[in-house]
Amino acid sequence: MSSNDTADTLRAYLTSVKEDLMTGVSFMIPFVTIGGIFLALAYAVGDTQTVFENTGSAGWFLAQIGTAGLTIMVPILGGYIAYAIADRPGLAPGFLLAYLLQQGAVIEQAALVVGLSGGSSGAGYLGAIVAGLVAGYVARWFKSRDVPGVIQPMMPVLIIPVATMAVAAPLLLFVLGVPVAIANQSLTTFLETMQGGQAIVVGLILGGMMAADMGGPINKVAYVFATGLITEGIYAPMAAVMIGGMVPPIGMALSNFIAPHKYEAEMYENAKSGIPLGLAFITEGAIPYGAADPLRVIPSVVSGSAIAGAMSMALGVTMPAPHGGVFVVLLSNKPLLFLASLLVGTLVTAAVATLIKPDFEERINAETSSQSTQPTNN
Template sequence: MKFVAVTSCPTGIAHTYMAAEALLMAAKELGHEIKVETQGSVGAENVITEKDLMEAKAVIIAADTNVDKSRFAGMTIIEVPVKDAIKDSKGLIERAANAKPIQTNVKKADEKKTEQKESKTGVYKHLMTGVSFMIPFVVAGGLLIALGFAIGGIYVFNAPGTLGETLFSTGKAAFALMVPILGAYIAYSIADRPGIVPGMVGGFIASNNGSGFLGAMVAGFAAGYIVLAIKKYVRLPKSLQGLMPVLVIPLLSAAIMGILMVYVIGKPMALFNTTLAGWLTSLSGANAALLGIILGCMMAFDMGGPVNKAAYTFAAATVASGKPSAIMAAVMVAGMVPPLGIALSTVIAKNKYTLEEREAGKANWALGISFITEGAIPFAAADPLRVIPSLMVGSAVAGAISMIFGCTLIVPHGGIWVLAIPNVVTGLLPYIIALAAGTVVTALILSAIKKPIEK
């Protein structure tokens, strides 16, 4: 039996390919054939063809972002979050194999199956679609700013026309697009292409009126549902229907979004951001440690899920101005700890891991130092009650140490690979200590509480 599948996660880095590998292995063990298209950070790979669709019994979509399903019209679709494909890939394939297609009334020899969707859509999926489009701007902008500082020094912005200042300015431009892109693609996830214009307009206004990424999030959701309402309630004569996508929807939705952002959404969101920024600025000593603990726990709790992404998006916004951020430093070091702690635990407590887990632990060294927290997911899925608390404690320790010593970063990603760039990190030695301490704490707790593997 043959199936086709699409996997896609918000970052397009780890979950996407881990889910694809899990589905391929499960299909092989169950005696089935599957082709998995990965929609990752480099675009779609192993793309599903028309021939594949004709041969497939069902389509599996394991995604936390918006996936275009128009090409699968008439086919049985099993749609789940990407983590489900990692945790229970065999169960997912068995669901697809046992799914009964609902026959259409079209009397043709090649009668197709009707679409059968088991989808989990809603706020999280729309938000993650926006985040997935935003992250490349965040990463590119942050690294360009870092390179600008490395070449031109800490006052690079005072030397216009130089290579360092050009890279710095380009990075700032990428950061400036971050918030509008977030709003645009949340709306896109809700209302498809017509949502992009009002979503981007709302996001752009949010980036300029102080409401920031929180305002853009609200704007994105508002824009998407405004477009859906316009499509439903605004009716034109058939002769004028062609004006809907090119004139009526963009004009009405953008105008409504502008009014909402200025008179309804903007001011409350700006006040919230100002209050939050003032509170964070006032934190020091024990309070700073508490903030580091909270951020660390958020990063390790679901390892790339909505709680993790909320902490990361919040931290990334603090470096959007190109200024060093203690919050970003705490978030990145806390995000590196889970896979590194697991990797170390598989070395010092080999009798508590299967051979397959020990091999996966080797890959976690590379994932951890690259700030890819998702490498910890298979271990957490296999033993959540022991693994997740261990990861949270280690990440909390790392975040607290980073905050106590006032470590800062000016980049939103990159792991240890960016630490060698001059002026990127403040307090390099305590930052490395924070990473090592969190890793060791997680590894020791895991090694102590996990049960030995029965021979």
């Protein structure tokens, strides 16, 4: 096999894994949305310190709904990653294995068996991703086996799920689960205790990633990272990610309004739709600008989103809801600072784009003259 074939195979595999992860995330998002919003409402209605103790109160009932959503979202992630890989036979093993890896007592005992310590808080969403991938690939392997026709009807509902659990459970509990749980615990501790410069750096990275490809794989990595942390009760990265994802379409639209002569005439209509798309946290609203002039637009949106994300983290802004944009801003602990970070990032993007973009007609003329001066083959 040539190096090109190897590269193509690897690229296809990575694309497949990304699609499987995105399937899991797409099924998980409604659960985390319900959980985050209802838990935020519980804190708004009741005292954040005693809402779980005031049984029977409105805040307590809202908190139960929110906790249920955030608890089940992690197994849902693992289950539907496995489902994306192996279809129905992978769903139950992926769900159950992801659930098992969230049980701190189970992971702690597994760690003792292999001579390690730690993992008492469970493996978190990282464990769910690993569980979903392992369960999915094991189930798909069993699914590809040739079996007698009399056994075939039992394969998807009995044999494959049970066999997958029998193979994957020891692997995940005693080999992969403990290190993932320890890593998850270390990451959680770092994010909970980070201060000053650390928070700013995290915000810069997450905000910049949200704008780098405007809804592509880099954007999704940052989004999944922040969404997963909601289950750990860490909400600041989600605020940075949401603000960073809102900046590009709004900032580019503002630049278009300020300097329409620097954009193609048709782009003015994109600017009109870019504002509501950005406010709704739909980063893809900036794609028309990025596609038309990526060398200038991408640095513009990344700079604005990175600064907005850093500002959000530095100010301690949080967001318990994974989606909604400005429509869920009141769920933030600091709504005004959330909006201030968004405004600053938007202004930075608009300013940078307006400064570095030449007049549209000048750019077209320059490109045309450059093409006309290129030597032609006789």
